[in-house]
Amino acid sequence: MPKAKIAPSMLSSDFANLASEAARMIHCGADWLHMDIMTYKPLFAHQFWAYLDCHLMVTNPLDYVEPLGKAGASGFTFHVEVSKVFDCGRITWYLVTENWQELVQQIRSKGMMPGVALKPGTPVEEVYPLLDGENPVEMVLVMTVEPGFGGQKFMPEMMDKVRALRKKYPSLDIEVDGGLGASTIDMAASAGASCIVAGSSVFGAAEPAQVISLMRKSVDVAK
Numbered sequence: 664m665p666k667a668k669i670a671p672s673m674l675s676s677d678f679a680n681l682a683s684e685a686a687r688m689i690h691c692g693a694d695w696l697h698m699d700i701m702t703y704k705p706l707f708a709h710q711f712w713a714y715l716d717c718h719l720m721v722t723n724p725l726d727y728v729e730p731l732g733k734a735g736a737s738g739f740t741f742h743v744e745v746s747k748v749f750d751c752g753r754i755t756w757y758l759v760t761e762n763w764q765e766l767v768q769q770i771r772s773k774g775m776m777p778g779v780a781l782k783p784g785t786p787v788e789e790v791y792p793l794l795d796g797e798n799p800v801e802m803v804l805v806m807t808v809e810p811g812f813g814g815q816k817f818m819p820e821m822m823d824k825v826r827a828l829r830k831k832y833p834s835l836d837i838e839v840d841g842g843l844g845a846s847t848i849d850m851a852a853s854a855g856a857s858c859i860v861a862g863s864s865v866f867g868a869a870e871p872a873q874v875i876s877l878m879r880k881s882v883d884v885a886k
């Protein structure tokens with residue numbers, strides 16, 4: 664089981680205080696900074712110094728590889744649902760890239776760690792080919808809410824996916840995102856999650872460092 668990583672979620676639209684918030688979170692003990700990316704723009708003007716874990720909620724992830732690489736991003740996680748869509752040839756980047764393996768290769772060539780995310784309605788089996796094939800992804804992000812915004816309710820039924828992944832891939836980084844905090848962390852940790860993304864519970868806390876520490880302890884105890 665990999666080391667615990669706690670990643671406060673910095674919404675990509677919230678740029679005004681990005682640098683100072685990032686520094687505050689690292690100071691509070693965060694390992695990674697999680698960035699949800701839905702649009703281009705200001706993020707790419709930043710040069711990141713901490714581990715920036717990028718979650719690409721876009722239909723054309725290939726377009727983001729170069730700018731994120733330049734901005735110093737560390738992790739690049741695209742959605743498995745996108746690779747399904749482009750397999751059907753319905754969107755333009757199908758023309759640019761033949762398959763997800765090329766995308767993974769490009770991500771790696773820019774020095775980033777490739778990951779794949781799946782939405783709540785997507786069966787876990789959909790990501791197996793990306794883990795079992797040549798040039799596999801190194802992390803799976805199991806969404807525990809519908810992607811898009813913070814403050815939603817954690818879906819405990821998603822833990823079946825985490826359990827299935829942990830059983831099949833003991834050393835895989837498995838990330839969970841959505842509704843994680845003091846009341847839900849033990850469910851995710853005991854299912855086998857190693858990377859914890861949390862927005863409201865950390866940013867809404869009087870003492871973010873305590874929440875980060877509690878979540879890390881839960882993951883460490885469950886190992």
Ligand SMILES: O=C(CO)[C@H](O)[C@H](O)COP(=O)(O)O
Pocket residue numbers: 672699808809810811812813814815840841842843860861862863864
């Ligand atoms: O936008 C998101 C998911 O797409 C957030 O990263 C995530 O939901 C974290 O927020 P919270 O901890 O408040 O649920």
